[in-house]
Amino acid sequence: MSTQEKITHPLIESLQWRYATKKFDAAKKISNEDLELLKTALQLSASSYGLQPYKFIFIENPEVRKQLQPHSWGQSQIVEASHLLILANQLEVGDADVDALIELTAKTRNIPVDNLASYGTFMKTNIRQVPVEAKAFWNAKQAYIALGFLLTSAAELKIDTCPIEGFEPxxxxxxxxxxxxxxxxxxxxxxxxxxxxxxxxxxxKVRKSKEELFMTI
Ligand SMILES: Cc1cc2nc3c(=O)[nH]c(=O)nc-3n(C[C@H](O)[C@H](O)[C@H](O)COP(=O)(O)O)c2cc1C
Structure with a gap:
């Protein structure tokens, strides 16, 4: 199927509508209601074990955005978009994160922490085997999943986005x-x-064909 082919499902229409916006209308701001929806979508992102090893940082200060622009290939989106979000991953992940998740799960689902103890040990054992230098990378992958949730959710709300890797971390x-x-x-x-x-x-849209993209084994 070519990406030019018209599919009328609302989800696909939203995904066709979105694009990596190069120039934003600096005068148009996202409403608080829509911002809250986007935050909820980010909150609902899936993550490995549900650990959510990241923070989502909105940069509201225009001076800070100006400071970031030269470290972002000079891209105009950094200063012109209504909102600028940095998806920052934890450098580390370990026992304390697992304990916090277990506690939150117990509280949310109203079950004793002890019921989850063996699952906690399972997670800790697995995570300890990840080399230290690989942990930040693993956490970053979780942040990218959240980015995907954000792009799709924004498109559903007819809000534009530009994912940006063109910056100096x-x-x-x-x-x-x-x-x-x-x-x-x-x-x-x-x-x-x-x-x-x-x-x-x-x-x-420039996309590989489904024939090229998919395999069936
Ligand atoms: C992780 C990631 C980083 C990207 N970085 C940039 C960027 O720094 N600047 C930019 O203009 N577009 C950036 N893009 C946009 C891609 O070039 C774009 O998504 C791709 O060409 C497909 O086009 P479309 O999203 O408009 O459909 C990035 C996309 C992703 C997913």
Missing amino acids: EAYDHILNLKAQGLTSAVVAAIGYRSVEDMTLNLA
Whole structure:
């Protein structure tokens, strides 16, 4: 199937409608209600074991956004989008995270912590086997899943986004003082509304064919 083919399902229409917005309308701001919906979508993202080893950081301060722009290939979305979100992953993950998850699960589902003890041990044993340097990478992968939730949810709400990997994580970490908080910037999302002047607004989607993309074994 070509990406030009018209599919009328609302989900596919939303996914066709969205695109990595290059130029945002700086005058259009996301409402508090929509922002809350996007936050809820991020909160509901799936993560390995449900550990959610990340923080979602909205940069509201325009001065900070200006500071970040030169460390983001100068991309205009950094300063022009209604909202700028840094998806920052934990540098580490371990026993304390598992204990917190077990406690939260017990409280949420109203069950004794002891009932979950063996599952906690199972998680801790598995996570301890992950080499230290691989843990941050594993956590970053969880942050990228949240990015996917965000892009899809925003599209459903007719809110534009641009996922951004074109930035210097070291500079972001320094400017936002992330390392001291056990965090590092994984990926960025600019969120807002497309400008009518965006030259890429009406470009056809470029995607591999399903024949190329899928395998059946
Ligand atoms: C993780 C990730 C990082 C990306 N980084 C950038 C970026 O820094 N700047 C940009 O303009 N687009 C960026 N993109 C957008 C991609 O180029 C775009 O999603 C891809 O070309 C497909 O086009 P579409 O999203 O408009 O359908 C990024 C996309 C992803 C998923």
